[in-house]
Amino acid sequence: MFIVCIAACPTGVAHTFMAAEALEVKGKALGLEVKVETQGSMGADNIITAEDLARADAAILAADVAVNDVERFADIPKIECSVADPIKHGDELFEALIKEFN
Amino acid sequence: MSKFKSEKKSIGIELKNAIMTGVSYMLPFIIAGAVLMGIARIGASMYGIDNIWDAAHGESANTFVRLFHDFDGFGGLALSFMLPVVAGYIAFAIANRPALAPGMIGGLLASNLGTGFLGALVAGLLAGYIVKYLAAKIKLPKALASAGPIFLIPVGGTLLVCVIMMYLVGGPLSSLNSGLENWLLAMSGTNKIVLAAVIGGMVGFDLGGPVNKAAVTTAMALLASGIYDPNTAAQVAIIIPPIGLGIATLIWKNRFPESLQEAGKASTLMGFIGVSEGAIPFAIANPKVIIVNVIGSATGAAMAVGLGAVNKAPISGFYGWLAVDGWFVYVISIAVGSAIIALGSLLFFTGEAIKAPEKPVSAAPKFALKR
Numbered sequence: 424m425f426i427v428c429i430a431a432c433p434t435g436v437a438h439t440f441m442a443a444e445a446l447e448v449k450g451k452a453l454g455l456e457v458k459v460e461t462q463g464s465m466g467a468d469n470i471i472t473a474e475d476l477a478r479a480d481a482a483i484l485a486a487d488v489a490v491n492d493v494e495r496f497a498d499i500p501k502i503e504c505s506v507a508d509p510i511k512h513g514d515e516l517f518e519a520l521i522k523e524f525n
Numbered sequence: 526m527s528k529f530k531s532e533k534k535s536i537g538i539e540l541k542n543a544i545m546t547g548v549s550y551m552l553p554f555i556i557a558g559a560v561l562m563g564i565a566r567i568g569a570s571m572y573g574i575d576n577i578w579d580a581a582h583g584e585s586a587n588t589f590v591r592l593f594h595d596f597d598g599f600g601g602l603a604l605s606f607m608l609p610v611v612a613g614y615i616a617f618a619i620a621n622r623p624a625l626a627p628g629m630i631g632g633l634l635a636s637n638l639g640t641g642f643l644g645a646l647v648a649g650l651l652a653g654y655i656v657k658y659l660a661a662k663i664k665l666p667k668a669l670a671s672a673g674p675i676f677l678i679p680v681g682g683t684l685l686v687c688v689i690m691m692y693l694v695g696g697p698l699s700s701l702n703s704g705l706e707n708w709l710l711a712m713s714g715t716n717k718i719v720l721a722a723v724i725g726g727m728v729g730f731d732l733g734g735p736v737n738k739a740a741v742t743t744a745m746a747l748l749a750s751g752i753y754d755p756n757t758a759a760q761v762a763i764i765i766p767p768i769g770l771g772i773a774t775l776i777w778k779n780r781f782p783e784s785l786q787e788a789g790k791a792s793t794l795m796g797f798i799g800v801s802e803g804a805i806p807f808a809i810a811n812p813k814v815i816i817v818n819v820i821g822s823a824t825g826a827a828m829a830v831g832l833g834a835v836n837k838a839p840i841s842g843f844y845g846w847l848a849v850d851g852w853f854v855y856v857i858s859i860a861v862g863s864a865i866i867a868l869g870s871l872l873f874f875t876g877e878a879i880k881a882p883e884k885p886v887s888a889a890p891k892f893a894l895k896r
Contacts, residue, residue, distance in 0.1 A: 489618030519892035
């Protein structure tokens, strides 16, 4: 399963990257392929492309601010949550996601 | 996959995210402006000048004084973008790109009308929802479709926002804003210190969580209206828990479990660069330490404000310390707050094995997949 994610926090230096790491680590542990685009204070990094979206199964938008180019995710099942959720409640987050696919 | 729910984002979260987006884009402007002005004022103080913004210094015979006068001007220029940018990006968060221009223009008008941050907030929200409404309602024949985003929305959205700001909400907001400003500025002595302690305690309570963000965002918002005490309190309080707890692990290493000794090094570093979250592992390992965090942050914040330190920038890391008016008492206040936390944490970290917390600090929210 391929999950595309966005991480974005108001300051864009700490939480964004902590959330990105949490998503990658948790996803990997569950045997999922995860790609996280970080929208930090230096702009977007590891950008999710149209090809990524075409083969993605679901998206996680972990953000406390508006996500740039959010229209990209209009046609894909997604979970929207706070940027802190993957860090604090990563297990529950992936559980909720996977449950829907089994 | 029949269980996919389609839940609408609650209006509360939408508003909160919009405001955070605006504040997020506004920060670099405040940081650039406040630090440039800080440099100008520290530099000028070496020449015994305490009003470097005065036009007379632009004609000074001393090259450095002229330079500092210009720096102060650059800083002021950066700060003048605060309200337009915050309003523009609040609108942007609600209705995306087409809302940016009406939002920024509304924000500039708010600035000119003297409505402060409150006005910019209203202008941004107005612009966002007006543009959202216009974009949904205006249906044009295909041949004319591009007239919407490039003509009707910018012109119509801007006009509506400006008319409402100018003739409806501008007056009341401006009196509300000046009332609030006067009230906060007139605060002195005990009240000021109590306010600082409350803000400090809130910031130290959940280390980057909702209570912390509420306090910090309010403090930054007031910054845009030229009220500095809440910001000073918040910036001091942000770094006290990670520094205090980090230093405790460095001095009394054996009191802490191995995992926290590692976390302590990171926490110290994160503290100095202004990231509260470094202290989170400690609060998770033993939530009782939150009490110590609140006391330490509140004391440090109250002390800094009470002794007259003024931080005009939304920067808590060490690289901002020298730009603070009264930086010496500011740094001492941080040291005192951190010492309280370092010593207080020993009450809860006694070197005995701590049992892992049975459940997370807060309950996980419900995560719903939607399409």
